[in-house]
Every structure is written in structure tokens, then in C-alpha cells.
Amino acid sequence: MVEQSDAGLSRRGLMAVGVASAAVASAPSATAAPAQDAPILATVTLEVNDRKQTLHLDTRTTLLDALREHLKLTGTKKGCDHGQCGACTVIVEGRRINACLTLAVMHEGDTITTIEGLGTPERLHPLQAAFVRHDGYQCGYCTPGQICSAKAMLDEIKAGVPSHVTADLSDKPKLTEAELRERMSGNICRCGAYSNIVEAIAEVAGGLVKGEPA
Amino acid sequence: MRAFTYERARTPAEAAAAAASEPGARFIAGGTNLLDLMKLEIETPRRLIDLGGLKLDEIKATRDGGLRIGALARNTDLAADKRVRKDYPVLSRALLAGASGQLRNKATTAGNLLQRTRCPYFYDTNMPCNKRSPGAGCSAIGGFTRSHAVLGTSEACIATHPSDMAVAMRLLDAGVETVRPDGATRTIPIAEFHRLPAETPHIETALAPGELITAVTLPKPVGGKQAYHKVRDRASYAFALVSVATIIHEDGSGRVALGGVAHKPWRVEEAEAAMPRGAKATTEALLSGARTTAQNAFKLTLAERALGAAMAQPRG
Numbered sequence: 001m002v003e004q005s006d007a008g009l010s011r012r013g014l015m016a017v018g019v020a021s022a023a024v025a026s027a028p029s030a031t032a033a034p035a036q037d038a039p040i041l042a043t044v045t046l047e048v049n050d051r052k053q054t055l056h057l058d059t060r061t062t063l064l065d066a067l068r069e070h071l072k073l074t075g076t077k078k079g080c081d082h083g084q085c086g087a088c089t090v091i092v093e094g095r096r097i098n099a100c101l102t103l104a105v106m107h108e109g110d111t112i113t114t115i116e117g118l119g120t121p122e123r124l125h126p127l128q129a130a131f132v133r134h135d136g137y138q139c140g141y142c143t144p145g146q147i148c149s150a151k152a153m154l155d156e157i158k159a160g161v162p163s164h165v166t167a168d169l170s171d172k173p174k175l176t177e178a179e180l181r182e183r184m185s186g187n188i189c190r191c192g193a194y195s196n197i198v199e200a201i202a203e204v205a206g207g208l209v210k211g212e213p214a
Numbered sequence: 215m216r217a218f219t220y221e222r223a224r225t226p227a228e229a230a231a232a233a234a235s236e237p238g239a240r241f242i243a244g245g246t247n248l249l250d251l252m253k254l255e256i257e258t259p260r261r262l263i264d265l266g267g268l269k270l271d272e273i274k275a276t277r278d279g280g281l282r283i284g285a286l287a288r289n290t291d292l293a294a295d296k297r298v299r300k301d302y303p304v305l306s307r308a309l310l311a312g313a314s315g316q317l318r319n320k321a322t323t324a325g326n327l328l329q330r331t332r333c334p335y336f337y338d339t340n341m342p343c344n345k346r347s348p349g350a351g352c353s354a355i356g357g358f359t360r361s362h363a364v365l366g367t368s369e370a371c372i373a374t375h376p377s378d379m380a381v382a383m384r385l386l387d388a389g390v391e392t393v394r395p396d397g398a399t400r401t402i403p404i405a406e407f408h409r410l411p412a413e414t415p416h417i418e419t420a421l422a423p424g425e426l427i428t429a430v431t432l433p434k435p436v437g438g439k440q441a442y443h444k445v446r447d448r449a450s451y452a453f454a455l456v457s458v459a460t461i462i463h464e465d466g467s468g469r470v471a472l473g474g475v476a477h478k479p480w481r482v483e484e485a486e487a488a489m490p491r492g493a494k495a496t497t498e499a500l501l502s503g504a505r506t507t508a509q510n511a512f513k514l515t516l517a518e519r520a521l522g523a524a525m526a527q528p529r530g
């Protein structure tokens with residue numbers, strides 16, 4: 001535990017030094033202040049997978065780092081750390097979000113579900129079981145994000161939230177392949193398991209409606 | 215990321231006063247743009263004022279038949295709102311064409327309007343950029359410019375505004391309601407909200423320091439066939455190369471605004487008189503004064519064709 005947080009600190013230190021020397025080389029006004037800031041601490045209580053957790057954190061800690069580095073819930077993955085890949089998708093207050101683009105301190109009292117809270121190896125969530133059945137992955141790195149995203153995405157369809165490919169905004173969205181693909185576009189899979197991911201999600205959703213073309 | 219203190223604002227006026235009291239203070243709403251830039255130390259606030267606790271997420275009918283959208287209404291909720299889908303479908307369409315499901319669940323109305331450019335040199339802290347460091351120079355001019363602006367550019371900056379939602383807001387003549395640090399409120403017409411880069415590309419909007427957006431208002435619905443055509447490198451989850459927001463009435467008259475071509479949503483009301491005469495006539499007026507490079511001249515053709523596609527749809 002201690003080892004891990006030490007590693008975290010020195011990584012951050014290295015990054016900051018890197019930025020400062022780059023700034024000296026070409027953009028002197030960009031980072032004039034010292035490279036290392038003393039951390040400013042705050043306390044936050046989260047309800048993660050039905051357990052209340054109180055954390056004392058550097059205000060800079062993202063929800064993703066709080067889950068992985070502090071609560072050791074490493075099922076949620078860090079891909080890009082910039083909202084571009086969806087590997088960090090978790091469900092907060094019933095909605096899927098990118099845990100890398102939000103601060104832990106912004107979630108006082110919030111209910112958070114990670115992949116660990118959806119199912120366990122002994123009792124898989126239906127989506128987890130379907131991903132296994134349909135080979136919805138290769139390396140598996142994007143999978144926790146895919147599954148958390150899919151869970152909340154199906155709830156969005158049920159709630160009638162339209163998407164870019166919904167033909168008629170006054171209609172309830174239909175469960176078509178085009179809809180699933182569009183709605184899951186925030187989850188990138190470098191292994192390209194997309195077609196099996198669509199099959200797995202479609203099975204859990206009760207099968208696809210034959211699509212209007214996108 | 216630089217260290218910062220964190221606090222939750224309790225009232226809009228208090229938030230504005232707090233933000234004005236210190237140059238390093240910034241509001242945070244969804245955080246999806248600000249945190250991205252803070253990680254790269256392009257934004258370095260020393261004090262973050264979280265707006266999350268302010269009850270500014272309501273979408274309510276106004277007395278004159280329009281809609282008042284709280285500054286903190288999430289992009290997902292705004293796009294899904296029944297009144298928006300029925301009376302302002304171009305706004306739903308623009309929102310749904312942007313970002314991803316996850317990001318739209320966090321992104322707010324005000325944050326979306328205030329998101330910063332996606333110019334790759336703005337993001338690359340090793341390269342000079344007038345928007346990041348005023349006076350440093352512009353790396354895009356003479357560099358790779360495929361994604362850059364073709365209208366309203368200056369010698370200092372050729373960046374575009376990346377928002378899809380803002381293009382629809384401009385088309386719909388939205389108003390931006392604010393409260394200033396002294397407690398005074400005002401409504402800024404969307405046409406005057408975003409600025410062209412001119413000599414000061416780091417000043418992007420008409421907001422004064424500390425001024426807080428409380429809501430965006432829409433006038434009463436104008437009907438017509440409404441559409442948002444977004445052309446991008448991927449079918450989903452990519453910023454626009456060019457986007458065209460349109461309202462077209464049965465007689466061929468209407469409105470048009472473009473995204474991806476300038477430092478703000480591009481609308482020229484006088485050019486709309488040409489709409490009944492077709493896409494070519496309209497874009498001739500709309501795009502006049504364009505300054506292109508060999509890499510981004512395609513945007514002019516794309517705009518004309520996207521408008522043509524919108525006009526070819528059945529009306530009414």
C-alpha cells in the first residue's frame with residue numbers, strides 16, 4: 001500500500017519536472033511557478049458499491065485515482081486519462097461518466113458503482129456473463145468500462161433518451177444495432193471486439209429490433 | 215496539475231463574488247473541459263469554486279413562450295427534454311452529435327458554451343500559442359491547419375470554437391443570463407457572447423472576470439424543419455470539421471449557422487435572404503471574406519454541400 005502511493009507521488013513529481021523543463025526551452029511564460037506544489041488536502045465521503053468510504057485526499061485526485069489508488073478498486077481502468085477512451089467509465093448516481101474527468105471531492109455523498117459492484121467472479125452480472133459467452137473482448141482492458149457503460153446505456157434507452165441516430169425525436173428510441181453502436185461510441189476497444197460487444201449487449205437487452213439504417 | 219483549494223458555492227452571487235476576489239479562481243461545473251486542461255497545466259487555477267450545489271439545472275417555460283435552461287442543466291437532459299425535442303429539435307440534434315454518452319452526462323450548458331478550442335498547438339505546451347501565452351506567437355499559422363478556422367481569423371489566431379451546442383444556440387437567438395460579482399444581472403445576446411480572436415485570442419467571450427452564467431434562454435419556437443448536419447472524420451465521438459445548423463420553412467426561407475469554421479458559431483443574418491435561391495447562393499454570401507489555406511479550403515465546399523443536403527430534405 002505504502003509502496004504504491006510512493007510510486008504515485010514520484011510519478012507525479014517526474015511529470016511536473018518534465019513540464020517545467022519543456023517550458024524553459026520554448027515558452028518561458030507558460031509555467032513560471034515552482035514545479036512542485038504542496039498538496040492541499042480535503043475529506044470526502046463516497047458510497048462505493050454500497051459501502052461508505054471516507055477519504056483524505058489531495059484536492060487534485062480524480063475520482064478514477066481515488067477508486068484505483070486509494071480504494072484499491074483496480075477493476076476501473078485508466079486508458080487516456082482525458083475523456084477520450086471510456087476505460088474509466090463508472091456509474092455515479094445512476095449515470096455513466098468518465099471517472100478520469102471529475103474530481104473525487106466533487107462527489108461528496110454520491111453513490112458510485114464500479115465493475116466490482118456490478119458482479120463478482122462467483123455471481124456474474126448478466127452483462128459480464130454475456131461478454132464471456134460472446135467473446136466481447138481480447139485483452140480485456142476496455143471491458144470493465146464497456147460493461148459499466150452498457151449497463152447505464154440500456155437504462156438511458158429505457159428512459160427514452162434519444163441519440164444521434166434516433167430517426168424520430170418524438171419516438172421512443174428503438175434497440176437497433178446502429179443505436180447500440182452510436183451509444184457505445186464513447187468506449188474505445190483497441191482490440192476491435194466491437195461486433196461481439198454489440199452481440200453481448202443485445203442479448204442482455206432482449207434482442208435487437210431490425211434496424212432503420214443509421 | 216497545480217494544487218488548488220476547493221469549495222462549493224452556495225448561491226450564484228456568492229460564487230461570482232468569490233471568483234472575482236482572486237485572479238486564480240475558477241468555476242468548475244462538469245469539469246470535462248477544465249480538468250482536461252488542468253492536467254496539461256494549460257489551465258492553472260489556484261482556487262476552484264464548484265457550482266454543482268447551485269440549483270441551476272432546471273429547464274423551465276418562460277412567460278413569453280420560450281424556455282429558460284439552467285446553466286447547470288446536463289447536455290443529456292437538455293437533449294432529452296420533451297419541449298426541446300418538439301420545439302427546438304436542432305438543439306437536441308446538435309447536443310447529441312457532440313462528445314459521448316458519458317461526457318454528455320456531465321457536461322453542462324454553461325460549460326459547453328465556454329469550452330476552449332481544440333487547436334492542437336493550443337494543447338501542445340511545447341509550441342508557442344497566443345491563446346495560452348499572449349504575445350508568444352501562433353504555431354498554427356504556417357503549420358498544420360486542416361482543422362482551423364476559415365472565417366473571422368486574425369494574424370494572432372486561427373482557432374475554431376469546438377462546440378456543437380453553441381451553433382444551435384446561435385441559430386435559435388439564445389440569450390445568456392449572468393450575474394456579476396457586484397450582484398448585477400444581465401442578458402448577453404448569443405451573437406455578442408463569443409468573440410473573434412482579433413489581437414486578443416485569449417479573451418474568448420463577453421463575460422467580465424468573475425461573471426457567472428446562470429441560464430441560457432430561448433425565445434418562443436419559430437417552427438420550420440430543423441436539422442444539424444455534422445461532418446467529421448469519424449461517424450461518432452469526433453469534433454466537427456464543418457457543421458451546419460438549419461431551420462427551413464415551407465417557402466424555402468430560413469436560418470443557417472455554421473460550426474467548425476470560425477472562433478465562434480458563424481451566422482450572417484443578411485445571407486439568409488438568399489436561402490430560397492439555394493445552397494450556392496446562400497453560402498456565397500455566408501462565406502464571403504473567407505481566408506483559407508491549401509489544407510482547409512475544403513471546408514468551404516463542405517459547408518455548401520452540407521447546406522445543400524439540409525435543403526434537399528423534405529420540408530414542413
Ligand SMILES: Cc1cc2nc3c(=O)[nH]c(=O)nc-3n(C[C@H](O)[C@H](O)[C@H](O)COP(=O)(O)OP(=O)(O)OC[C@H]3O[C@@H](n4cnc5c(N)ncnc54)[C@H](O)[C@@H]3O)c2cc1C
Pocket residue numbers: 082083084240241242243244245246247248249250265285311312313314317320321322323324325326327328329376377378379425426427428451452453454
Ligand atoms: C473526448 C472529448 C470529446 C468531445 N467532443 C465534443 C464534441 O464533439 N462536440 C462538442 O461540442 N463538445 C465536445 N466535447 C467537449 C464537451 O462538450 C465539453 O467538455 C463540455 O461541454 C464542458 O462542460 P463542463 O460542464 O464539463 O465544463 P467545465 O469543464 O466544468 O467548464 C468549462 C469552462 O466553463 C467555465 N464555467 C462552467 N460553468 C460556468 C458558469 N455557470 N458560469 C461561468 N463559467 C462557467 C469553467 O470555469 C471553465 O472555464 C468533448 C470533450 C471531450 C473530453
Ligand code: SF4
Pocket residue numbers: 331333334335336342343344345346351352353354355370371372373415
Ligand atoms: S490558432 Fe490560436 S489557439 Fe492555435 S496556436 Fe494559434 S493562437 Fe494558439
Ligand code: FES
Pocket residue numbers: 077078079080081082083084085086087088089098099100101
Ligand atoms: S481514462 Fe477516462 S476516458 Fe480514457
Ligand code: FES
Pocket residue numbers: 136137138139140141142143188189190191192193
Ligand atoms: S478488449 Fe482489448 S481494448 Fe477492448
